[in-house]
Amino acid sequence: MKDAFRLPDLKRRILFTLAVLFIYRLGAHIPTPGIDTEAMARLFGEGSALNFLDLFAGGALRRFSIFALGVAPYINASIVMQLLVVIFPALEKLQKEGEQGRKKIVQYTRLGTVFFAAVQALGMTFWLRNLGVFSGSVLDMMIVVITITTGSVVVMWLGEEVSDHGIGNGISLLIFAGIVARIPEAIVRTWSMVRLGEMSFLVLLIAIIVMVVVVAGCVLLQEGQRRLPVQYAKRVVGNKVYGGQSTFIPLRVNQAGVIPIIFASSVLLFPYTVTRFFSGDIASKIQAILSPGSVVYMVLYVGLIIFFSYFYTAVVFDPVDTANNMKKYGGFILGIRPGKPTAEYIEKVMSRITLGGAVFLAAVALLPTIMTRLMGITTFYFGGTAVLIVVGVALDTVHQIEAQLLMRHYEGILKRNKGKTGGLFKF
Numbered sequence: 001m002k003d004a005f006r007l008p009d010l011k012r013r014i015l016f017t018l019a020v021l022f023i024y025r026l027g028a029h030i031p032t033p034g035i036d037t038e039a040m041a042r043l044f045g046e047g048s049a050l051n052f053l054d055l056f057a058g059g060a061l062r063r064f065s066i067f068a069l070g071v072a073p074y075i076n077a078s079i080v081m082q083l084l085v086v087i088f089p090a091l092e093k094l095q096k097e098g099e100q101g102r103k104k105i106v107q108y109t110r111l112g113t114v115f116f117a118a119v120q121a122l123g124m125t126f127w128l129r130n131l132g133v134f135s136g137s138v139l140d141m142m143i144v145v146i147t148i149t150t151g152s153v154v155v156m157w158l159g160e161e162v163s164d165h166g167i168g169n170g171i172s173l174l175i176f177a178g179i180v181a182r183i184p185e186a187i188v189r190t191w192s193m194v195r196l197g198e199m200s201f202l203v204l205l206i207a208i209i210v211m212v213v214v215v216a217g218c219v220l221l222q223e224g225q226r227r228l229p230v231q232y233a234k235r236v237v238g239n240k241v242y243g244g245q246s247t248f249i250p251l252r253v254n255q256a257g258v259i260p261i262i263f264a265s266s267v268l269l270f271p272y273t274v275t276r277f278f279s280g281d282i283a284s285k286i287q288a289i290l291s292p293g294s295v296v297y298m299v300l301y302v303g304l305i306i307f308f309s310y311f312y313t314a315v316v317f318d319p320v321d322t323a324n325n326m327k328k329y330g331g332f333i334l335g336i337r338p339g340k341p342t343a344e345y346i347e348k349v350m351s352r353i354t355l356g357g358a359v360f361l362a363a364v365a366l367l368p369t370i371m372t373r374l375m376g377i378t379t380f381y382f383g384g385t386a387v388l389i390v391v392g393v394a395l396d397t398v399h400q401i402e403a404q405l406l407m408r409h410y411e412g413i414l415k416r417n418k419g420k421t422g423g424l425f426k427f
Contacts, residue, residue: 003405010167010404017166020158021177027067027154028060028178032147034140035064039133057178064128066151069120070178071171074156075266077112081105082315110156116270117152121145123274167404168397172258176393179386203375210371211387217364218391224253226353228346233330247331249322251350253357256312258392260358261365261385263312264304268297302362309358310351319346364388 005011031037040062054061057070085091085105094101125144128134134144155174162170193199227248272290275283289296323343325331332338336345365385 001401004401007405010401013165013167013404014401017162017168017173020162020166020170021173024067024155024158024174024177025181027151028057028065028181029063030066032064032066032068032144034134034136034144035128036133037063039131040064040128043131043133059178059182066147067155068124068148069117069152069155071155071159071174072266072269073117073120073152074109074113074159074171075262076116076270077109079263079267080112081109082311086315110153113156114149114153117149118145119274120270121148121152124148168393168400172262172389172393173397175262175389179390207371207375210367214364214367214387215391217360218388219395221254221357221360221364221388222257222392222395224357226251226253226349228333228349230326230331230333233332249346251346251353253353254309254361255317255350255354255357256309257396258389259312260305260308260361261388263308264301265385267304268300298366302366305362305365306355306358309354309361313350313354317350319343319350322346361388 001014004014057068057072060067060070085095091105095105122145125134125141125148129136129141134141136144156171159170159174162168162173164170166173190199190204194201194204227250230247230249232245232247268290272287275286275290288294290300291297320343323339323346326333326342327338333342333345336342365388
């Protein structure tokens with residue numbers, strides 16, 4: 001960070017990102033008119049599912065602020081749009097048309113965000129009215145729905161602004177900020193319970209060990225890669241010889257990053273939210289089945305993580321394109337013929353490591369939740385979902401800052417040579 005702040009452009013990007021995160025956290029504390037905040041606090045003290053929903057909103061849902069829905073509508077719209085692109089050839093063609101086509105896809109995603117935000121806001125307002133937390137008229141309900149929907153659109157805009165003018169992925173950073181913002185409060189509450197004797201020091205020690213192990217596992221998962229050796233044949237062009245060197249293709253074990261976790265959580269939480277529209281035994285059973293921590297939820301959660309790991313890897317990584325580029329420049333994998341056989345080999349290897357990465361991702365996502373339930377920790381939600389998102393986003397942001405420094409040939413990353421270059425390489 002010290003090196004990053006020495007570059008004016010990178011410093012401006014970091015400060016812009018921090019300013020947007022401040023605005024986002026400020027909006028999480030502005031309450032929606034007509035909501036009984038004390039009744040909301042009592043309601044969230046009753047159910048773990050609500051606390052899980054509030055995890056991604058950074059406490060905004062507990063207060064039912066103008067940013068109560070957070071980034072959930074945008075994520076749902078992104079999932080639906082990516083699925084539609086795969087299903088409908090017209091949308092796939094539109095996506096491949098270049099910058100204009102991608103802009104149209106982004107515009108459709110924004111419209112989908114408005115739709116999902118309106119549906120979820122309406123469902124939550126009806127739910128709160130049935131529980132007596134909100135007792136306004138129909139006009140008051142419409143004001144609440146419009147306020148919450150507008151807040152979701154603003155959150156989407158803030159995330160896009162960070163991606164365009166800041167550093168890191170904007171939407172992921174907003175989720176990151178919401179999770180991290182609750183850590184100080186959780187630490188204070190946990191320490192208070194230990195001092196009062198409500199939690200044993202041994203349980204706290206075991207929890208800390210589990211946290212460290214899980215964080216280490218997350219870093220290993222995010223940074224792990226399989227390197228395929230590639231040999232480039234020598235080419236003679238005029239009087240010069242090109243190629244003849246060895247390199248490798250880095251295939252990441254977790255190519256999709258934290259996207260499968262975010263997508264899987266959003267898919268499972270959306271029907272849970274919609275059932276709040278209705279009352280009765282059927283709606284209650286669906287809510288109980290899809291409640292975070294239930295056996296059905298965990299099974300579906302694991303299945304969706306594996307599915308989205310493969311799905312997103314197929315979207316961002318094309319073995320055929322990689323094989324064609326290698327063939328174009330005279331590269332080949334030892335023992336594998338260039339062209340289609342190389343593409344099939346890369347796809348085979350990628351499928352195997354993606355399966356291992358997806359299973360490990362699901363295990364890391366569920367282990368802390370199971371451990372905290374067994375130990376009876378209630379002061380904070382230490383779920384694998386939260387840890388994976390925090391570690392993944394932090395690593396991705398650090399890598400982007402390092403890339404910006406490397407791109408500018410900054411000495412702080414490449415090599416320190418104090419007193420000779422004055423902080424930058426001279427070329």
